Amino acid sequence: MVSAPRRRARVRRLPSIATYAVLVLVVLVDVVASLTGHRGPALLGAMFLPVMLISVGWTVRAARHPSLDPRSRRPWRFLALAFVIHSVYGTLIGMSIQNARLTESDFDGPVVAAVVLRLVEVPVLLAGLLAFSGEPPTVWVRRKLALDVTTVVGLATMGVWYWFVGPGLFAEESLSGMSRLGIVLLPVCDTVLLLGIVTVLMRGVVTTARRPVTLLLAGLTANLAVDSLLTFEAVFRGTGRTALFTDLMTLTPLVLTTAAALEQCRLASGERRADPVPERLRPYTALPYVALALGYTLLFVVAVRAGSFPWPGLVLGAMVMTGAVAARQLVSLQENHQLAVTDLLTGLANRRLLRDHMLRAADRGRRTGRPHALLLLDLDGFKQINDTHGHDAGDAVLVAFARLLRRHTRAADTPARLGGDEFAMLLNGITDHRDAVDVAERLLTELRQGPLVPADGRVPALTTGCSIGIVLSDPQAPEDPHQLLRRADQAMYEAKRAKTQGWLVFREIPAPRSSTRDELTGSGPQDA
Template sequence: MGEARSEMRGARDWGSAVTSASIVLLGAYLCWYATGWGSEWTRTVVTDVVYVPLALAFTALAVRAAAHRRLDRAARRAWWVISAAFGCQLVAHTLWMLDEVVLRRTTFPSWADFWFLAFVPVMFAGLLLLPGANRRHRDHVRLAVDVLTVGASAFMVFWYLVLGPIFAERRTDLITKLLTVALPVGDLVLVLAVSTVVLRRSTRAVQGPASVLAAAIVAFVIADVSYVYIQLHGGFTGGDWPDMFWLTGCLLLVLAADRQYRWAEHREIRVERRVAGATWLPYGAIVIAYGLLGVVAGVQGAYPVGGMVVGSIALTGLVLLRQVYALKENEELAVTDPLTGLANRALVNERLAVVTSQPIRAHRRTAVLLIDLDRFKPINDAYGHEAGDAILVAVGTALLSSVRRRDTVGRLGGDEFAVILEDLPDQAAAEATAQRILDALRLPVVFGEHLLSVEASVGLAFRNTATVDGDALLHQADVAMYTAKRAGRGRFAVYAPELDGSARDAGLRRAIETGRMVLHYQPEFALADNRITAIEALVRWDHPTHGLLMPEDFIDLADETGAIAQLGDWVLRTACREALDFPCRVAVNVSARQLAQPNLVTSVARILGETGLPGGRLTLELAEGALLPIDEHLKARLDGLCALGVTLSVDDFGLGHAALNVLRDLPVSTVKLHGSLTAGVHTDRAAHDLAAALVAAGHALGLSVVAEAAEHEAQVAALRAMGCDRAQGFGLCPPLSRTRLDERLADPARA
């Protein structure tokens, strides 16, 4: 690790040294040039020589940036092409210096001219390869119109200054004209590439260096146009003022390459909006073009007029087309998610309102998919919001690729997305789309050096009746989505009325209020003499449609919706009231949510007072997981319960994460071993030894030990032999209704 850091620090020092040397070199040259020292030939020689080290610097730094491993793959590919373009400049400047300084010849075209021209297509390709943000089709059209607007305006300027005069020159042969025109035409191509880079959105990892590249190209274009213009009106000599722009462009290339390397080291990857000035670039170009048209309006001659008229016509058409797209863009701003480019919640609701207002057609289905990302928050917390944004953008792209063009895809907020599928042939088509989405989202997202894996849970709801509005349809999809999450995530679920937690929650609360909840009781036996030592109260839901529901069918729902507090109060009050007739304690389960309530002790005291049951005849069974973490508030509540005379028992011990030594800090008197620990004590030696060790450890801590799930006589005998205090299970006595419990308690032999 230390060697890697030393190497990286050495690379930074090398790049900084080259960049600083380039700045000093150009600064010294400008100071020398400003003094006017030396002859015309001296200025030519010095100027030509200065180009070579600057070209060597920006080529070497570009290769260094392209080879950086932390740079995004697309950006590396672009910078390798840009490095090749820089290499063309290096060769061109070297050949130019050799021809003019060493060989003292100025032929046209020279080999240097061909390398200068080769720079144009290679640099054009490199600029366009720089990665940008994901865009919609309409964004691509708007970008193309903006770029062509700038290009048309630049064409008018080029035509007036250089292209028109070149074609108007009658003494020059056609081949020479074409070679002369190649340089300004190449510059026009670079203007289009620079406009594309400036006007589109890019990642911040390339946006800053690309802006410097764009400035360098602008300096080159100004120098090239000036060079051709001077050549047409008297002749150019080395060391003239256009060289100031060329040299400035060379230094900007050095800075761009160095800056790209530094961006790669910081690995700052985030979507960057266009700067405010770039938005006005097409309009600024129009102003310049029409200003030029006004200047030459009185100038006679065919060469400035012909091309400018054509450019003006094209420019006017492009402006009109641009305005059309600008109006459409303004209309969509209020209904588009700025990060992903998808529809936002407002547009999704609007589309749902339209869909649900239409009549239902035979053999045609409308479906809504609600997509919620799984494990998005841990990724966002671990890698930062930039990584979260990258995932959200990738999810938007995956969703668009998984549906038809006419389907609506939107982001509702956070990591929640919605898809509206219209005019489907059947339910299977919607389910196939949901599966395609799940498969697409399983592909990892590349973020810097990391591969981030993300999955989703998808809820699917169908419009089956004309009375279902958009909000109801979205709610149904939400219910199905949470069902998919509870089933294990990374899957989809189809809405059914029985899945609707809100309806079931209302039904559960209504059952509590109207007496549809009942208690069954299961005795607990002392293994030494088989007498009943306690009776556990177990709640059941007497459902009018589904019959008698066990706790596993509704306890999770009650806990999720908060109805567990109301249900817990009802169970405790009913059990205390009925336990007045019991010959032993009554045990009541307390959920984690109940145990966390600050008023728990007050509530238990009130119920004991209302029912008249002494606190010493009540045992509260606490879920093992509810006891962790142990804090002063939890201990205070447990101490308060003990002060009422209530005994405390740890239920389902061994299923969660509590250890026996943790129980030393809590005022509990009993542990109930989970059934998975006692099921095989009569057939499996390892299971027997583990249960025996737990029983011994419990006794060592002064706790009574109760075995759950005692189903067989041999199992009960093994538990008795290892010294277990009490047992409970179907093998001893199943849960009984109050009537059957009374019958059993009334029979001394059975009791």
């Protein structure tokens, strides 16, 4: 017998399953019709119309979903309006393509209407993209973001002028005035939309539903690719694209945006578990430098094709100078990042980087089902070393202990210094608590085998022990990093209070009435 909650969950999933089934069916019908030669205007309309309606329906659902807060619904309201406009726009473009055998004057009307709708759609889409919540930026962050976005959009402007606007303005006379206007305006609209996409990618998004935003950006980027392809063929009268290729390219952005709205609704309904901790959709900070390199590459290719002797050398020199400046900036950014996320004395990760790696470990654990362990280590007798031998000796102990942690961690693990004589180790992809205990045992054994810092004439050989608190994550119910750190700290404190220079494991044991009680279990290395 299937339980009632599971039966209700299956019923809630039926609309999602039906949506994906329709999308797959449309693609299969298009493939079969193209391969068998039965593709025609009536079939095209029958295929694209339901996909457009489904996309609009799910977007409207996301914009009105009662489980979403007003701030989360706001971008989907803009997007719902934009997709309604896009459906009409796509229909008019389809009419133009289907009637391509007629004279230009016969389908100038749909072209003009499509251009007008695109001019209206793009600002609405831009407002929807910018409405996704990001961390409030400072004045300097806003300025840097504006400059980075300008760099990427500058590359797009170069490409738009070279491939679309220039040829469209100076195209052969047989191209009608209305079609010429559409060829010029549509790439400009796409450049404005690209500004919104790049802004979201560069700024990042703090959200508990990263997958819908990622799918949405992929769909809008695919839409830009489709627009560029169709405009390029309109300018150069390309005939090398098959009908099947064009159909699949046109379907791709509709499918991706539909999936984005559907995933947002499923997350809001609880069918998919959202991320437990709001996490940034990580910004793509390398985009401006990629754009700079591509822009100069395009400029160099055009200069070589021009054939005039001074231009290739001048452009190459400008590329070298700008590349050196960009590389210098990248090195500075990397250095600043390292200073911000590492401990200056030991070179280990600091608390900020450890938290970031713990969030990634929780996300990885949900996918693989394997837990990660956090070890919190506190040196015993460190204050006496500082008081007796001075802070230089204390720093030497900290550096030597950091080297010890590195020797006992894998490439996938993260050793960190949290401050003072407190350290941490994040162990990824372990089987159970015994793996973490083995690491703790090896550390304690090596600490007792000899001095941590050998004598150097100024101070005697220095030895120290440490107390270790261990906590395991639950892959099915990942916790906030602060919660894991608190529990590891509690276990470490109990180990230190026992004065065994050993380890303790923090566990949660199910208790009656669905509550939990905490248990600390462990021992010193000789008492396990």
